[in-house]
Amino acid sequence: FSQSLIQVVFPPEIRFAILKIIHRICNWFSAYCYYDITEIDGVNTNELYNAVQLYLSSYACVTGNRLSLTRGLNSSSITFGLSNNDSLIDAFNGVKVHWEHVVTPRNSQTFSWRPLPEEKRGFLLRAKKKDKSVVLGDYLDFVMEKANEIRRKNQDRLLYTNSRGGSLDSRGHPWESVPFKHPSTFETLAMDPEKKAEIMADLLDFANGESFYQRTGRAWKRGYLLYGPPGTGKSSMIAAMANFLGYDIYDLELTEVHTNSELRKLLMKTSSKSIIVIEDIDCSINLTNRKNNSTSSNSSSNYNVSPPGSGGGGGGSSEDGGGNTITLSGLLNFTDGLWSCCGSERIFVFTTNHIEKLDPALLRSGRMDMHIHMSYSSFAALKILLKNYLGYNEDDVEKELLEQLEQVMERAEMTPADISEVLIKNRRNKDKAVWELLEALKTRAEMNDNKSSNNNAGKNNTIEDEEQEKRALLVESSNEIGGDELQEKCNKGDDVNDDEKVL
Ligand SMILES: Nc1ncnc2c1ncn2[C@@H]1O[C@H](COP(=O)(O)OP(=O)(O)OP(=O)(O)O)[C@@H](O)[C@H]1O
Ligand SMILES: [Mg+2]
Structure with a gap:
């Protein structure tokens, strides 16, 4: 009635101003604040919209009656989403928020350089004004993090290799990747159940241990050394670890790396949440070389590590990074030095058939946190x-x-x-x-x-x-x-x- 009265009495400009004031007064007294998260922000796709959609999908499948289902390219599972104009309530640290998926038809006259969806989609987030800071800070961060986690779980993981011998691809990446589809899991891995449970618990502690590593001032990484005779499941264990945690695998072919700096570059180009694997580490180390050097120097950092076939025991060859040699110090820095923490949440796994042949410097605690003996079948x-x-x-x-x-x-x-x-x-x-x-x-x-x-x-x-x-x-x-x-x-x-x- 008040609106029609205003329409009759006042000209349009004044009407508009009055409505605006009324709206402001209402807002002033309302206990809530509202946020629009639209699908398209100007011309770019809004990352937050996609994140919210994924995040809500983990709740929607439990609570909603009518849901939209999607399955992305390369994805191996279906995600649920809120249907048009559906809503749900979420809680975070005692703060209640209300989400609504708002879909309205797009004005067909809108001009755009690229085709836009026929509908305008967005999420409307409603929260109490007093919770504003929590919602805009911690809650939205949490939503983004959770969405990334879901995305990682749904998408196929990748297996990277540096088999191109140091050459870069068109985007300057030294790693080549293929989808990682190894079916090995901890369930199918044959080993003693207690040992298996211990490894799984250790992996979980690591994956959930961000605050622990932060608090103790340690880089967020962990090293595992798998040793035992051939065919006892070392490679299968690595695949099981990757499947268990949902991490990518970087299979580092040490014989393809020529210098320490190349090794460092490879490390810099690995992503977080990944397992970096060096298989048969004893075969990558030239033991004759190492012994020759150990007599001439007390420091393990001068030991040479060279690809087999690069000249056997050329004890007097270049010390650091020259020609076709990388050094043990380079390798140790790779796993343990300052560079090893450029990126976080990474697991290093070395495998060997002969642990007794490895240099003690590689085995000292802190470098390889857990030594796992893969033995004959029990x-x-x-x-x-x-x-x-x-x-x-x-x-x-x-x-x-x-x-x-x-x-x-x-x-x-x-x-x-x-x-x-x-x-x-x-x-x-x-x-x-x-x-x-x-x-x-x-x-x-x-x-x-x-x-x-x-x-x-x-x-x-x-x-x-x-x-x-x-x-x-x-x-x-x-x-x-x-x-x-x-x-x-x-x-x-x-x-x-x-x-x-x-x-
Ligand atoms: N513990 C295990 N549980 C289940 N399957 C296993 C196990 N160990 C070996 N296998 C089977 O044997 C095959 C070889 O295992 P895997 O490649 O993991 O051995 P490995 O220890 O890595 O050997 P190598 O030292 O020669 O690299 C795999 O295909 C796997 O199916
Ligand atoms: Mg193997």
Whole structure:
């Protein structure tokens, strides 16, 4: 009524001024303040709009009745969003805020250099005036952070490599990337459950430990050294770590890096929330070189680290960064020096088959925070493999058979990779697979027993010889299995050619 009275009595300009004043008075007495977060801010896309949309998606799926669903390019999951003109209430540190998704048709006469959506979309945020500072400060920061987290989880992670040998791509990046799709997870990783739980807890503590690292004045990074024989799951563990935390992986090929400064540049171009991996670190270090130098200098920082094949034991070659050499000091600075904290939340993982060959400087505490021994398969690990490959729980295997497996397991010293081979080969006949595995374990155990008695008698075989013999025996036993099948085929009169025999 008051509006129509104003329309009748006053000319348009005065009417407009009066309405404005009324509006201001209302605002003055209102307990709320309002913020518009529009999808398009002038000509640019508003980052905050996208962030709010993602953030609300984590709540919307629980509370909303009508939701919009989206699935982005490269994304492996669906995100929920508020439908047009829907609203919800959120709380943060005791502060209540009200979100509304406002969608209005766009005026078609609006001129723009680029095509705009037909609808104007935006979020209207309403909060109490007294909470204004919290909402504009901590709350919106929290929203942005949460949105980034969701984005990272939904998008495929990347596996980077520096295999181009120092050359840069068109955008000046030394790393090349592919989507990281390794399916290994902690669930499928066969190892002792307590050890696994400890590693997972350590990773979680690290990922959630920003304030701890800040408080203690430490760079937010952690180092893991994975060591053990080949085929015990070191690479699988790295993939599981990346999948668990949702981090990217930088697989650093040390032999492709020529100087310390190149190494530093590579480090500078890595992003936060990533795992930087150097596989087989002992193979990247020229040990002859290192020993030669260690006699001439007390400081570990002068030890040379050179790619294998760059001239073997050229003890007198360039000391720092010259030619085709990087130094151990360069490597240590990479993981531990001032440069290692240009970026945060990073994990360094080194793997090796021979921990005894590594320089103590690399192993000192603080550099590699956790040394993880990936060992031959234990009985607990075997149970995980049986579940993975055959879908067998403990109750699905005869008790007697299980006991026999447990007895022979420790003596057999078989790697999870070897066990996987036996199980995969026989996976169509599950019961046979378990028996086959028992046979293989027994054969290996016997061989190990013989070996140790021979060793006691004075025969000193090298570790390599032992490994080779074990492998030969495994191949032999698998050929035997193949041999039976071959015999059966022959009996049936099938044609069998020589190739099949070799296989
Ligand atoms: N602990 C494990 N749990 C589950 N699978 C495993 C495990 N260890 C090995 N495997 C299987 O064996 C294969 C080889 O494992 P992986 O590459 O992780 O070994 P590694 O320790 O990195 O060996 P290397 O020292 O030769 O690099 C993988 O494909 C994986 O499926
Ligand atoms: Mg490996």
